Amino acid sequence: MEFTFYYYSPSAAAAGIFVGLFGVCTLLHIYQLIRTRTWFMIPFAIGGIMEVIGYVGRLLSSTESPDWTQGPYIMQSALILIAPAFLAASIYMILGRIIVMLDAEKCSxxxxxxxxxLFVAGDVLSFLMQASGAGIMVKDDNSADMGEKIIVGGLFVQIIFFSFFVVTAAVFELRMANQRIVVSDKLRSIWSRQMMALCFTSVLILIRSIVRVVEYLMGYDSYLMKQEVFIYVFxxxxxxIVLLTLNWIHPSQVNCELGRAEKYFDNIVQVREFVPAERREMESREHV
Known part of the structure; x- marks a missing residue:
């Protein structure tokens, strides 16, 4: 099969819109993580940057139609493909921090x-497979099939680990309900909102990965590959939506409750938590 960059002329308008949308969300994520010291969200911000650069690649390709060059194509193909792995890495870390915040390890x-x-290791494996597959796929025509198979393998790894992660989060919620763990109203509110955001974003990434697997399994010259609308919708x-959701329900609030930050973002508004003098003094002694 002769390798073809695109079976359509990439839309400049669609690419430009998503460059702007991803750019705004990513800049806000960078600001939020720096101001609140929520360092485990760094991979999430990197994923946002990859999305921006990926759609810049599609924008550049739209200006070259129909004589596309390899550079912009590789930018969009590789970065859009692997960016969700970075988003997933931070999402995996949120669950562990929620469990610590609630002191509920027995429910996990x-x-x-x-x-x-465990989940980050699976995420790294998925990322490496997808990145190497994308590189092989555009190397030459003879390598395209092998590259597709490696990408599919990486996406399957991502689906398996993400499915297990969703099950882990669901079981945790069920056990918390069945065992009726007592938590304060404040922690219950944080827990409810953060778990809602975690599960919602996880399902979106899972659906996206399943669609991409189907896309590659159907072949590079399949109907899904030939219609640009699918990459923009799914x-x-x-x-x-994943980036925007965690802008709105930012996990810095969990970090703040764990004593790892002084501020958090609630509905995009920066808030400073009141920390009693006794707690500040106790925490200062623990860090000595």
Missing amino acids: IIRLRFLTK DALFMF
């Missing part, structure tokens, strides 16, 4: 010391 099916490590739109 995986011990806390292994929880984040990839660009879904990932934009």
Whole structure:
């Protein structure tokens, strides 16, 4: 099969819109993580940057039609494909911090010391497979099929780990309800909002990964590959909603409750938590 960059002329308007949308959300994420010291959101911000650069690549390709060059194509193909792996890495870390905040390790099916490590390890494996597959696919025509198979393998790894993660989060919620763990109204409110955001964004990334697997399994010259609308509906739109959701319900509030930050963002507004003098003094002694 002769490798073809695009079976359509990429839309400059659509690419430009998502460059702007991803750019605004990513800049806000960078500001939020720096101001609140929510450092585990760094991979999430990197994923946002990749989305921006990826759609810049599509924008550049739209100006070259029909004589496309390899550079912009590789930018958009590789970065849009692997960016969700970086978004997933931070989402995995949120669950562990929620469990610590609630002091509810007994409700988790995986011990806390292994929880984040397990899912991040799977995420890294998925990222490496997808990145290497994307590189091989555009190397030459003879490598396209092999590259597709590696990408599909990486997406399957992502789907397996994300499905297990969703199950882990669901079981945690069920056990918390069944065992009737007592938590304060404040923590219950934070827990409810953060778990809602975590599950919602996880499902979006999972659906996106399933669609991309189907896309590659049908072949590079399939109907899904030949219609630009699918990448904007099931990839660009879904990932934009993921970024926007965690802008709105930012996990810095969990970090603040864990004593790892002085501020958090609630509905895009920066808030400073009141910390009693006794708690500040106790925390200062613990850090000595």
